[in-house]
Amino acid sequence: MSRGEILAKWAELGARERDAWIATAVMGxxxxxxxxxxxxxxxxxxxxxxxxxxxxxxxxxxxxxxxxPSRDISAAWTVFERFPYIEIARIPGETTTYGVRINGLDGSILAMTQESTFPEAICLAALIAKLTEVSADV
Structure with a gap:
């Protein structure tokens, strides 16, 4: 999947569906x-x-x-630990924004809006890293 497709699907899903997507696609x-x-x-x-x-x-x-994981930081940390290299930063500005880069993939950088949470940033970046890796291998 492309980064745009992942972001679009994420936006359509409810919290429980997002968590299930993380469980299957990222955690296996x-x-x-x-x-x-x-x-x-x-x-x-x-x-x-x-x-x-x-x-x-x-x-x-x-x-x-x-x-x-999209709602609870301890579960999001389980997702975080699946990747050997991850960077996280809170980006200063008018809204709460998190930058997350997984395994050095620039495509995994997220800019989250004020409505989003830190666990969501981790989960969405993990999906982007995992699913774009898979599509690149095909």
């Missing part, structure tokens, strides 16, 4: 549903088959267990 996870006595849960499974995060469940759990 797949969604799983597990029934249980309390109603079960929907989670994310890694390539080895381990459930590594929770999307939602029918019981009360610690919110830190949820994978919501």
């Amino acid at each position: 996870w797949r969604r799983v549903s597990r029934p249980g006595g309390g109603g079960g849960y929907i989670g994310w499974q890694d390539a080895e088959g381990r459930v590594v995060a929770i999307e939602e469940d029918s019981m009360t759990v610690d919110s830190r267990d949820y994978f919501r």
